[in-house]
Amino acid sequence: MDMLSHALWADIGRRVISDNSSEKRRLIGWLVAGALLPDILHAIPVSIWALFGTGSPWDAVLAYALATPGTEPLMPAWVVETSRVAHCSLHSAVLAGLVSLLIWPGGNIQLRYLLLGWWSHILIDTFTHSAAYYPVRTFYPLSEWSFDGWAWNSPAFIATNYLLLGLVYLGIGLSRQRPWESPGRQEKDIA
Numbered sequence: 001m002d003m004l005s006h007a008l009w010a011d012i013g014r015r016v017i018s019d020n021s022s023e024k025r026r027l028i029g030w031l032v033a034g035a036l037l038p039d040i041l042h043a044i045p046v047s048i049w050a051l052f053g054t055g056s057p058w059d060a061v062l063a064y065a066l067a068t069p070g071t072e073p074l075m076p077a078w079v080v081e082t083s084r085v086a087h088c089s090l091h092s093a094v095l096a097g098l099v100s101l102l103i104w105p106g107g108n109i110q111l112r113y114l115l116l117g118w119w120s121h122i123l124i125d126t127f128t129h130s131a132a133y134y135p136v137r138t139f140y141p142l143s144e145w146s147f148d149g150w151a152w153n154s155p156a157f158i159a160t161n162y163l164l165l166g167l168v169y170l171g172i173g174l175s176r177q178r179p180w181e182s183p184g185r186q187e188k189d190i191a
């Protein structure tokens with residue numbers, strides 16, 4: 001899914017799992033960072049190649065970011081491979097599970113929010129990529145399995161997604177204007 005949507009859905013998730021106190025609101029940066037990292041790290045080798053290449057770095061990165069399968073810019077093998085491994089690893093529930101096992105028990109709340117953001121990215125991307133549009137290998141490197149979902153780049157998906165986001169935020173906004181309907185919220189917001 002696109003990065004803005006990842007950030008917005010992570011924010012909605014935070015509102016669902018937390019009490020929206022000012023302390024929890026301050027953690028949004030960690031959650032959003034976790035939700036965006038899987039789509040940022042694999043662009044690093046591409047950016048390095050683009051910076052030291054012959055053409056415009058901006059054009060090269062843009063061509064990579066907007067590519068559909070088979071239309072990616074021609075890149076050296078090391079760029080393609082490191083980018084692929086980084087993308088697959090950070091979209092893997094296996095790797096996220098291992099890291100969570102290591103970090104969650106003794107980790108502070110910031111790291112836990114980072115992990116939750118990461119998990120939200122994997123969950124969303126598993127179902128919003130299709131077999132024809134960069135399928136997400138959720139159990140990489142143990143399995144090549146991927147879910148043939150509704151590709152997020154289709155116009156119908158984008159329209160539906162942003163309509164849903166708008167409706168959810170509208171609902172959140174309306175519920176805030178009626179604090180008497182959710183006892184406790186007003187106290188927490190004031191505290």
Ligand SMILES: [Zn+2]
Nearest residue numbers: 001038039125
């Ligand atoms: Zn992704």
